[in-house]
Amino acid sequence: MPGSIRSSRRVFLKQAVATAFAAPAFIRNLSAAPPSEVVRHASFGASGMAGADLGAIASHPKVKLVCVADVDLPRAEALKKKFPELRVYQDWRQLLDKEAKNLDSVNVSTPDHMHAPIGMGAMHHGLHVYGQKPLTHDVYESRQLAKVAAEKKLVTQMGIQIHSSSEYRTAVAMIQSGMIGKVKEVHSWSSKKWGDSEPLPGREDVVPEGLDWDQWLGVCKVRPFIGGGYYHPGNWRKRLDFGTGTFGDMGCHIFDPVFKALDLTAPLTAHSTGPAPSATNWANDAVVHFTFPETKYAVGPTFPITWYDGDQRPSKEITGPVLGNRPLPDQGSLFIGEKGALLLPHIAPPILLPENRFEGVERPQIAGSNHWHQFIDAVMGNGTTLAPFSYAGPLTESVLLGGVATHFPNQKLEWDAANLKFANQPDAARLIRRPYRSGWEVTGLSEI
Secondary structure, eight states, X not given: OOTTBOOOGGGGTTHHHHHHTSXXXXXTTTTTOOTTTOEEEEEEOOSTHHHHHHHHHHTSTTEEEEEEEOXXXXXXXXXXXXXXXXXXXXXXXXXXXXXXXXXXXXXXXXXXXXXXXXXXXXXXXXXXXXXXXXXXXXHHHHHHXXXXXXXXXXXXXXXXXXXXXXXXXHHHHHHHTTTTOSEEEEEEEEOOOOXXXXXXXXXXXXXXXXXXXXXXXTTSOOOOOOTTTTSTTTGGGGBTTTOOHHHHHHHHHHHHHHHHHXXXXXXXXXXXXXXXXXXSBOOSSOEEEEEEEEETTEEEEEEEEEEEETTOOOOHHHHHHHHTTOOOOSEEEEEEESSOEEEEETTSOOEEESGGGGTTOOOOOXXXXXXXXXXXXXXXXXXXXXXXXXXXXXXXXXXXXXXXXXXXXXXXXXXXXXXXXXXXXGGGHHXXXXXXXXXXXXXXXXXX
């Protein structure tokens, strides 16, 4: 395999199974076609969020879906009916090894723990990358993916599609135009519960036919398969090694317009007052308090942003003066400024409060755009993406730091962004960058 990805022999033990699903002939007239005529695309993941991503990308008239990799082969079979010439792989490294020369772009829409290895592997092959949120599982990975994307001048986009919507773009414009004055504080929340208080089941179940459990584990340490949906296909979000909890899942969406509107950089501190994760699972009901440096849109020298999930919400003391009897939406953000407040439900138009103060005030209306097609257009040299890794990397870092803070309840952690560490909590280093298991090393991510 190429030097960018080193693999042990055992990862190819099931190669014959994957090859049996791969069409033997190249798709005609594509291998020599420049991106200006057609974008040759591959998907890592075949259903669920991956199915939504590749469906949206493939709907672009200049896209040809060439191949797909999925560790669960039956989940890829439905695609063969829609794309008969599609080549299917079970090992993502095998796809890159054999197909990179036939591709221009990829989407990485797998569980969180494989976002960085696959995305980095694709970029080492010079491929443009649409990466699902959160960009990576760990902070160090986000920093590295943004760095390599810039060095290689690749087109990138993180899958925070609401970033390109009219609702979020309009909210950003309203904040940056000063409609509520400089922002004094922000509260963001999600009702989702990607946590689990139950202990790890002490059993080992039979791996379903067609699922390569070793491939599914990828860079993570080996452990028994547990069925009943415990890991696959969706509840991996609750598990520390594979997902990033509610904040990682929804924070990249809901924190996004906050990050963009206020032109944020790295936080100064992170402080959790919610429950800590268990040895294997994220907790529900996180409350994470950040402080960020002053920007031209926010009151300084530092200002607070607080995240709540599960059943947690900002108190009535905070919301009452601006919301009155208006109920909070299940998910969203409340910006409290010097001249008023802005409530941004997820996903609905922004609301200026108190409403009587803003009666008759002209509001900007920013049109939305297709987030997936925007990526393909940029690959073809037409325009740029709105959520490239240069933006998505720092956003993801901040969100992931909130997850790290939940491991240290009631401690104000001081973030040293330049050195990727909490200056006052050395034990957090293991949560900023984890080792990959032997045989799954990826250049740019695994070196010590």
